[in-house]
Amino acid sequence: MILDTVATVFIVSTPALLATLGETVGERAGVINLGLEGQMLLGAVGSYYVSFSTNSVWLGFFAGGLFGVAIATIFALMVVTAGRNQITSGLAIYLLGYGVSAFYGRTLVGQKAPTFSDFQPLGWGGFGIFLSHFNSAHVIALIVFAIVLYAFYRTRLGTLVKAVGASADSVFVAGYSVRAIRFGAVLVNGFLSGLGGAALALAYSGSWSEGMTHGIGWISVALVVVATWEPLYVLPAVLLYGSAQVLAMTLQVSGVDVSPYLLDMIPYVVALAVMAFFANSKRDVMPRELKNVFSEVGF
Amino acid sequence: MRHRLQYLLREVGAPALGVLVLAAIFFLMNGAHPGSLFAQMFSDAFGGAFSLSQTLLNAVTILLCGLAVSLPARLGLINVGAEGEMIAGAIAGTAIILWMPSAPFLLLMPLMTLAAMAGGAIWGAIIGAGRAYFNVNETIASLMLNFVAADFLEYLINGPWEAPGSGNWPTSDPYPPNAMPPVFTFAKVQVNASVVLALIAVAGLFFWFTYTRGGLIARFLLHNARLARFAQIPAQRWTLIVMGLAGIFPALAGIYQSTLVEGRLQAGFYEGYMMGGFVAAWIARNDFVALVATSLLLGGLFSAADALQLDANLPASTGIVIEALIIVVVLLLRTPKRISA
Numbered sequence: 001m002i003l004d005t006v007a008t009v010f011i012v013s014t015p016a017l018l019a020t021l022g023e024t025v026g027e028r029a030g031v032i033n034l035g036l037e038g039q040m041l042l043g044a045v046g047s048y049y050v051s052f053s054t055n056s057v058w059l060g061f062f063a064g065g066l067f068g069v070a071i072a073t074i075f076a077l078m079v080v081t082a083g084r085n086q087i088t089s090g091l092a093i094y095l096l097g098y099g100v101s102a103f104y105g106r107t108l109v110g111q112k113a114p115t116f117s118d119f120q121p122l123g124w125g126g127f128g129i130f131l132s133h134f135n136s137a138h139v140i141a142l143i144v145f146a147i148v149l150y151a152f153y154r155t156r157l158g159t160l161v162k163a164v165g166a167s168a169d170s171v172f173v174a175g176y177s178v179r180a181i182r183f184g185a186v187l188v189n190g191f192l193s194g195l196g197g198a199a200l201a202l203a204y205s206g207s208w209s210e211g212m213t214h215g216i217g218w219i220s221v222a223l224v225v226v227a228t229w230e231p232l233y234v235l236p237a238v239l240l241y242g243s244a245q246v247l248a249m250t251l252q253v254s255g256v257d258v259s260p261y262l263l264d265m266i267p268y269v270v271a272l273a274v275m276a277f278f279a280n281s282k283r284d285v286m287p288r289e290l291k292n293v294f295s296e297v298g299f
Numbered sequence: 300m301r302h303r304l305q306y307l308l309r310e311v312g313a314p315a316l317g318v319l320v321l322a323a324i325f326f327l328m329n330g331a332h333p334g335s336l337f338a339q340m341f342s343d344a345f346g347g348a349f350s351l352s353q354t355l356l357n358a359v360t361i362l363l364c365g366l367a368v369s370l371p372a373r374l375g376l377i378n379v380g381a382e383g384e385m386i387a388g389a390i391a392g393t394a395i396i397l398w399m400p401s402a403p404f405l406l407l408m409p410l411m412t413l414a415a416m417a418g419g420a421i422w423g424a425i426i427g428a429g430r431a432y433f434n435v436n437e438t439i440a441s442l443m444l445n446f447v448a449a450d451f452l453e454y455l456i457n458g459p460w461e462a463p464g465s466g467n468w469p470t471s472d473p474y475p476p477n478a479m480p481p482v483f484t485f486a487k488v489q490v491n492a493s494v495v496l497a498l499i500a501v502a503g504l505f506f507w508f509t510y511t512r513g514g515l516i517a518r519f520l521l522h523n524a525r526l527a528r529f530a531q532i533p534a535q536r537w538t539l540i541v542m543g544l545a546g547i548f549p550a551l552a553g554i555y556q557s558t559l560v561e562g563r564l565q566a567g568f569y570e571g572y573m574m575g576g577f578v579a580a581w582i583a584r585n586d587f588v589a590l591v592a593t594s595l596l597l598g599g600l601f602s603a604a605d606a607l608q609l610d611a612n613l614p615a616s617t618g619i620v621i622e623a624l625i626i627v628v629v630l631l632l633r634t635p636k637r638i639s640a
Contacts, residue, residue: 078631082630084630084631087377088577089627093623095620095623096620098616099617099620099622102614102619106614210616222442261454264446264453265446268447269443271443272429272435272443275435276433276434279436286436294438295375
C-alpha cells in the first residue's frame with residue numbers, strides 16, 4: 001500500500017523531475033528560461049507525433065528531447081548570442097511552444113500512438129508489484145537524473161557551469177567561453193524539458209491534447225527555487241510536488257472534505273516560503289549572475 | 300525630421316515587416332494564401348462595428364494588464380502577476396455581488412468595482428511587500444502567486460460558490476442584471492465602462508510621470524539607487540505603492556471581463572491576457588500612451604484569431620503563434636534599450 005503510493009508519487013513527478021533538472025542546470029549557468037512550459041509542450045507533441053508515425057515509442061521519446069533542443073536553440077540564439085532580455089525571450093518561447101504544439105497537434109488529438117507499457121509483475125511478492133507500476137520512461141528518467149548529477153558535481157564541465165552562474169567574468173578571465181557554456185546549458189535544459197514533455201505524453205497520459213502540461217512547466221520553475229538551485233535537491237523538491245498531487249487525488253477519491261485545489265497551492269506557497277527564507281539568510285542560494293538578469297535596466 | 304523618420308523605420312517598420320514575412324511563411328507552410336488571409340484578419344479585427352466592438356473588449360483587458368507591467372517596469376520591477384491580479388479582482392468583486400445580489404445598480408456597481416480594485420491592490424502589494432521588505436524576487440513571486448490565485452478561484456467555484464447543477468464545468472451563480480457594467484454605443488461600436496476607466500488610468504499615469512516628481516523619482520530608482528538614497532527617496536515604500544497600484548488595473552479587467560463576457564465567475568476567464576499585456580507593454584517600451592496603440596493591435600489579433608477558425612479553418616492557436624513571432628521579431632530587430640539618464 002505504502003509502496004504503491006510511493007510509486008504513484010514518483011510516476012506523477014517524472015515529467016516535472018526532468019524539466020526542473022533542466023531548468024536548474026540552465027539557471028546555475030545564469031540563464032532563466034520561463035519558456036519551460038512551451039518546451040515541454042513541444043517535446044510532448046513531437047514525441048507523440050514521432051511515436052505515432054514511426055510506430056516506435058523509443059524513437060518518439062528521444063525525439064521529444066530533440067524537439068526541446070530545437071526550440072531551446074531559438075532561445076539560446078536570442079538570449080546568449082544576441083543578448084536579449086531573458087524574461088521576455090522566455091515568455092516568447094512559452095507562446096511559441098504552446099502555439100506551435102497546439103497548431104500541429106490538432107491531427108493527433110484522439111489518435112493512439114504506441115506508448116510505454118508498465119513492466120510485467122515479476123515474482124518477488126510485494127516488491128514485484130511495486131516494480132510493475134513503472135515503465136521504461138521512469139527508469140530512463142532516473143538514469144538521466146544520475147548522469148546529470150554526476151556531470152554537474154564531478155566533471156570539469158559541471159564546475160564550469162556553476163562558475164558561469166556565479167561569476168561570468170571570472171570564467172572569461174580564466175579563458176573559457178561564457179557564451180559556449182551558457183549555450184550548452186540552455187540546450188541541456190531544452191533536451192531535459194522536452195524529455196519531460198515526452199514522458200508526460202508517452203508514459204503518463206498516453207495521448208496528446210492542447211496545453212496538456214497544465215502548468216507543469218511553470219511549477220518546475222518554482223521547484224528550482226524549492227530545490228535551492230541544487231540539482232541534488234531537485235528530487236526531493238519534485239517529490240514534494242508529486243506528494244501534494246497524489247494527496248489531492250487520494251483525498252478526493254476517499255471523499256475527505258479538503259478541496260484538492262487548496263492542496264494544489266502547496267508547491268507554490270512552499271516555493272515562496274523558501275525564497276523568503278533564503279533571501280534573508282546569510283547563505284544566499286540564488287546564483288549571482290541570475291540576479292543581474294532581474295536588475296537589467298534594459299527591461 | 301529625417302532622423303526621426305529613420306528611427307521610425309528602424310524601430311517600427313522593420314519589426315512590422317519581419318512579423319508579416321514570418322507570418323506569411325507560416326501561412327504558406329500550412330497551405331493558406333497569406334495575402335487574402337492578412338486582409339481577412341484585418342477585417343476581422345477592425346472592419347465593421349461588430350469586429351471593432353470585439354477588438355475593443357480584448358484591447359481594454361490587454362491594456363489594463365499591460366499597465367500592470369509598464370508601471371512597475373518604470374522602477375525596474377518585472378511584474379508577471381497580472382493574471383493573479385485579474386483573478387483577485389474578479390473574486391473580490393464577485394464576493395460583493397454574491398453578498399448583495401439584489402442591491403440597486405447605483406450601489407452595487409461602485410461597490411463591486413472598488414472591491415475589485417482593493418483585491419488587486421492587496422494582491423499586488425503582497426508582491427511589492429515581499430520585494431521591498433523581505434527581498435523576495437518579484438518576478439518569480441508574482442508568477443507563483445498567479446497559480447495560487449487560480450487554485451483559489453477553482454476552490455471557490457468548486458466549493459462554497461458553486462452554483463447548484465452547474466455540472467462538469469462548475470461556475471458561480473450568474474450575475475444579476477444590476478451587476479452588468481454599462482455599455483455605451485458609438486456608431487454601433489460597443490464601448491463598455493472599463494474602456495473609460497482604462498483611459499483615465501492611462502491619462503493619470505502619463506500625467507503623474509510627466510508632470511509631477513513621480514517620474515523623476517522613478518528614474519532615480521531605476522537608474523541610480525545611490526542617488527535615490529541621497530535624495531532620501533524611500534525606495535521600499537515606493538516599491539510597495541507601485542506594485543499595489545499596478546495590481547488595481549488587471550483587477551478592474553478581471554471583474555469587467557467576468558461580468559461582461561462570462562456573466563459569472565468561472566475558471567480560465569483570464570487566459571491569454573497577462574501574456575497579451577506583457578507583449579503590449581514590451582513593444583510599447585513601457586510608454587503608457589504607446590501602450591494604448593499596442594493593446595489595440597493585439598486586441599485586434601485576438602479577435603482575428605477567433606475569427607480565423609470560422610474563415611480559414613485555422614485553429615485559434617494560430618493567433619498564439621503570431622503573438623510569439625511578434626515578440627521574437629521585435630526582440631531581435633529592435634535596438635535594445637540602453638541606459639539613458
